[in-house]
Amino acid sequence: MERIEHRACFGGWQDVYEHASAALGCTMRFAIYLPPQAQDGPVPALYWLSGLTCSEQNFITKAGAQRYATEHGIAIVCPDTSPRGEDVADVEGYDLGKGAGFYVDATQLPWAAHYRMHDYVVNELPALIEANFPVTTARAISGHSMGGHGALTIALRNPGRYRSVSAFSPIVAPSRVPWGRKAFAAYLGEDAESWKRYDACELVKSAMGKLPILIDQGEADEFLDDQLKPWLLKEAADAAGYPVYLRMQPGFDHSYYFIASFIGEHIAHHAKALMEA
16 A cells, blocks of 8 residues: 555645555555544544546545544545556446446456455455554445445445445436446346346335435436436335435535535534444
8 A cells, every 4th residue: 555645634634545456456546534633543434435537536626525524533535436457447438437336346247357346445445444544443425426326325235334324416226317227237237137236226125224314416416307316215215214314405516516515514414423432
């Protein structure tokens, strides 16, 4: 593991590291913000999953989250959105391949060799973080768009592993929208039944835990009606008696202006759960 960025920020440090990933079979980058409280002992961690075309850089440079992480004394860990490298499969376009891992473990060639982002986020990355940084095993997870899909499905598939979950503009029903159908057909195969294990609307129906889900969605989001459809998750959750708090925000689009406007509330939401005994 090698540190490649080290920047003072709101009393703490915003760092970026490279490491060899066994799960993905390539070199990966992740960003970690350590608040000043980490100098005195381990702090809980929020894992942030970014969206299509993004890397570990987008959230740490655009969201303004570090000031709130310092306020509450939590670390923020931001992985990349896909495997990277010359040997990693890719295609033309922004919504499949590099930058578009969709947080699934691919089963189809050529993707299966490297695209195991679910395993990486759930297992390998937290183990690496908790072994090398002043971070506890109290974890929260959040994300935006494709990363919102990742946060929701990872939390639903791994009950007890996270204290809280939230999302901005998530893809809640990937099996029923163009982004998800394209990615799932490529990564998981044409059998739509196999897609259900990565679809929040399907997972919420039989979820073991009842971890409350906080979602913020902009009403002016250009992808709202075609790709996101958050009401589908609310309907499925209501039918299953699962607590989902969907907040529609007038005037906001899909951009980081939206995330920056509400990230303080999301970090407070996570901090409350993370600080509970």
